[in-house]
Amino acid sequence: MALFVTCLVDLFRPSVGFAAVKLLEEAGCTVEVPPLQVCCGQPAYNSGDRATTRAIAAQVVEAFDGYDAVVAPSGSCAGMLTHHYPSLFEDDPAMQARAKNLADRSHELTSFLVDVLGMTKVAARYDGVATYHDSCSGLRELGVKQQPRRLLASVEGLELREMTSPEVCCGFGGTFCVKYPEISNAMVGEKSADIAAAGADTLLAGDLGCLMNMAGKLQREGRAVRVRHVAEVLAGLGDEAPIGEPGGSRR
Amino acid sequence: MQSTARSFKDNVDTALADPNLQDSLSKLKVGFSERRRQAAERLPEFEALRDRARDIKNHALANLDFYLEEFERKVTALGGHVHWAPTADDARRIIADLCRSIGARTVAKSKSMVAEEIGLNEHLEALGIAPIETDLGEYIIQLRHEPPSHIIAPAVHLTKDQVADTFLEHHSKLGFTRRLTERNDLVAEARAVLRQKFLDADVGLTGANFLVAETGSSMLVTNEGNADLSNTLPRMHIVLASIEKVIPTLEDAAVLLRVLARSATGQESSAYTTLNTGPKRPGDLDGPEQYHVVILDNGRSSVLGTEMQDMLRCIRCGACMNHCPVYGAIGGHAYGWVYPGPIGAVLTPQLLGVEEAANLPNASTFCGRCESVCPVRIPLPGLMRHWREREFERHLTPKAIRQGLALWGFMARRPRLYRRMTALANRLLALLGRAEGRYRTLPLAGGWTRFRDFPAPPAGGTFHAQWRRRKP
Numbered sequence: 001m002a003l004f005v006t007c008l009v010d011l012f013r014p015s016v017g018f019a020a021v022k023l024l025e026e027a028g029c030t031v032e033v034p035p036l037q038v039c040c041g042q043p044a045y046n047s048g049d050r051a052t053t054r055a056i057a058a059q060v061v062e063a064f065d066g067y068d069a070v071v072a073p074s075g076s077c078a079g080m081l082t083h084h085y086p087s088l089f090e091d092d093p094a095m096q097a098r099a100k101n102l103a104d105r106s107h108e109l110t111s112f113l114v115d116v117l118g119m120t121k122v123a124a125r126y127d128g129v130a131t132y133h134d135s136c137s138g139l140r141e142l143g144v145k146q147q148p149r150r151l152l153a154s155v156e157g158l159e160l161r162e163m164t165s166p167e168v169c170c171g172f173g174g175t176f177c178v179k180y181p182e183i184s185n186a187m188v189g190e191k192s193a194d195i196a197a198a199g200a201d202t203l204l205a206g207d208l209g210c211l212m213n214m215a216g217k218l219q220r221e222g223r224a225v226r227v228r229h230v231a232e233v234l235a236g237l238g239d240e241a242p243i244g245e246p247g248g249s250r251r
Numbered sequence: 252m253q254s255t256a257r258s259f260k261d262n263v264d265t266a267l268a269d270p271n272l273q274d275s276l277s278k279l280k281v282g283f284s285e286r287r288r289q290a291a292e293r294l295p296e297f298e299a300l301r302d303r304a305r306d307i308k309n310h311a312l313a314n315l316d317f318y319l320e321e322f323e324r325k326v327t328a329l330g331g332h333v334h335w336a337p338t339a340d341d342a343r344r345i346i347a348d349l350c351r352s353i354g355a356r357t358v359a360k361s362k363s364m365v366a367e368e369i370g371l372n373e374h375l376e377a378l379g380i381a382p383i384e385t386d387l388g389e390y391i392i393q394l395r396h397e398p399p400s401h402i403i404a405p406a407v408h409l410t411k412d413q414v415a416d417t418f419l420e421h422h423s424k425l426g427f428t429r430r431l432t433e434r435n436d437l438v439a440e441a442r443a444v445l446r447q448k449f450l451d452a453d454v455g456l457t458g459a460n461f462l463v464a465e466t467g468s469s470m471l472v473t474n475e476g477n478a479d480l481s482n483t484l485p486r487m488h489i490v491l492a493s494i495e496k497v498i499p500t501l502e503d504a505a506v507l508l509r510v511l512a513r514s515a516t517g518q519e520s521s522a523y524t525t526l527n528t529g530p531k532r533p534g535d536l537d538g539p540e541q542y543h544v545v546i547l548d549n550g551r552s553s554v555l556g557t558e559m560q561d562m563l564r565c566i567r568c569g570a571c572m573n574h575c576p577v578y579g580a581i582g583g584h585a586y587g588w589v590y591p592g593p594i595g596a597v598l599t600p601q602l603l604g605v606e607e608a609a610n611l612p613n614a615s616t617f618c619g620r621c622e623s624v625c626p627v628r629i630p631l632p633g634l635m636r637h638w639r640e641r642e643f644e645r646h647l648t649p650k651a652i653r654q655g656l657a658l659w660g661f662m663a664r665r666p667r668l669y670r671r672m673t674a675l676a677n678r679l680l681a682l683l684g685r686a687e688g689r690y691r692t693l694p695l696a697g698g699w700t701r702f703r704d705f706p707a708p709p710a711g712g713t714f715h716a717q718w719r720r721r722k723p
């Protein structure tokens with residue numbers, strides 16, 4: 001099977017990729033990372049640039065040709081592959097068939113672990129009280145809700161405490177957060193207050209974009225919440241420096 | 252109504268700095284969505300009903316000409332009249348002519364978004380005909396000279412205190428000198444002030460939730476029973492509705508009503524559901540002598556048969572805005588025209604042009620919550636994306652974004668070059684952020700760092716660089 005690293009993880013948080021590899025390998029998968037992959041194309045897609053999106057999508061289809069499963073540590077990128085790629089090629093039946101085929105093989109990480117591999121627990125320890133934010137695409141396009149919680153419940157030392165509105169958008173929205181910074185700020189400000197009110201010391205989610213947005217706000221507001229990708233905690237890499245905190249990688 | 256959609260960004264600044272608005276929005280955000288959730292949970296077949304509602308509207312839209320003509324035949328047979336208004340101008344003229352034909356001085360109105368769309372009140376006032384709003388929310392904003400901020404709760408942007416002050420200011424000269432804050436008291440006071448005006452009104456004007464082709468009826472739901480003041484007392488009843496309101500049968504209406512109220516307010520059904528079927532018949536105790544239905548197109552028919560047709564399924568329940576985090580942050584006025592929230596972001600570019608409303612479909616994170624609650628399953632994010640694509644094609648997308656995208660797109664299609672550039676960027680970013688783990692400012696990311704820190708990558712290289720080292 002293949003790992004779709006995603007562009008944000010590649011550039012800003014490689015440990016999420018290694019956490020995903022560790023979880024998948026421990027579950028018995030042989031993980032490859034096709035070098036042709038870059039980004040799923042959402043920046044172009046969500047800006048209305050269909051031609052560029054198609055070119056990038058075609059490249060992704062090519063990159064992951066032949067793997068029996070393609071897994072991304074992101075609901076947003078996985079959702080792009082599964083829900084949007086096929087519709088990009090309405091006028092190109094051959095390409096559309098390949099895109100549909102990729103869509104059928106693509107999965108978000110926690111959903112792949114639980115729904116496909118049947119994983120029920122992980123061997124990890126994390127000392128803290130965590131709250132989990134449901135990123136929008138994962139939740140509403142892919143139905144990722146119970147899978148991460150189920151696995152987190154097996155992490156030793158971790159207590160999960162829900163916030164009031166875990167399903168409300170954090171205001172990231174890709175380019176939205178820089179195109180409409182004031183609205184985005186109002187949204188992430190509310191999210192940050194909700195996180196703080198939950199009384200958790202750790203914030204987890206399955207999408208790095210949302211995590212960077214929330215981490216940035218929590219830190220600007222001086223709130224002492226450690227922010228991590230759920231894969232890191234599940235893989236036992238919970239001792240990496242949290243997102244936006246100093247401290248080098250261990251590798 | 253005059254649009255301010257072009258100054259969306261200024262409108263947003265104003266909205267975010269308005270404490271009364273923010274106070275009202277904080278209540279709306281939890282109230283509406285919680286009530287809808289409970290209502291949906293109480294009805295096991297709710298999801299199946301949403302499918303049926305979608306199918307009914309799709310069928311009606313696919314055969315719109317047939318059902319509209321059928322509706323007209325029925326109305327005519329009942330002794331009423333149907334008037335076709337291709338544009339807002341036509342609708343205003345038709346209604347003004349009808350009012351003048353009986354020398355009307357006052358029009359008792361119940362809430363109608365289409366009336367807002369065509370700017371009816373201003374037009375009537377200019378002709379010396381006084382519109383009297385019978386819906387409490389509409390009446391409040393009429394007193395304050397404000398447009399509605401929500402399609403089912405036009406004054407939802409106001410706090411109770413603001414309403415109390417408005418009433419005191421306008422009613423004290425009529426002898427109502429107690430400052431009231433309870434909703435029922437406010438309704439009663441408004442009624443008392445307006446009762447004689449309602450009774451004296453020459454024309455009653457209502458919107459319609461549905462036009463039923465089978466019977467020629469217009470159907471209207473309210474929670475105040477105010478529509479009944481507009482359609483039974485005056486001599487002439489005018490129904491103003493847009494073309495997509497027509498549905499085949501009463502049976503269909505029953506399905507739509509079941510999803511409408513639950514989606515809108517979480518009620519099982521609205522307090523009042525009124526059917527108007529033609530003018531007063533011989534022997535009827537009350538009812539209007541004349542019954543007119545004005546049916547507005549205003550650019551809608553050009554969407555039929557296109558990939559955008561889905562937007563015409565809308566039954567104006569308001570759920571999409573009640574669940575929208577952007578609407579929840581900025582309220583309805585910021586959208587700048589009649590229809591706010593996700594449906595506004597889709598409808599306004601169609602009705603006013605994408606140049607005028609370019610910002611609206613862009614101001615969304617595509618979180619998808621609107622689509623997940625829409626009773627007729629309109630793919631709202633998909634339709635917003637469609638507008639973004641039209642904007643991009645027509646070079647309306649801001650230049651900085653286009654250039655950034657072009658550069659990024661160039662690199663993203665060249666994986667080897669991309670790897671080299673990201674490796675460089677990663678090293679630089681890691682180095683700069685080493686001490687703090689994040690940046691408080693970052694060139695080219697001012698929109699981000701104005702409000703939040705930007706997390707730095709840890710040292711050690713990109714994932715792909717590290718992966719190559721691990722697996723030679």
Ligand code: SF4
Nearest residue numbers: 565566568569571625
């Ligand atoms: S788009 Fe859907 S949710 Fe929004 S008002 Fe229309 S019917 Fe209701």
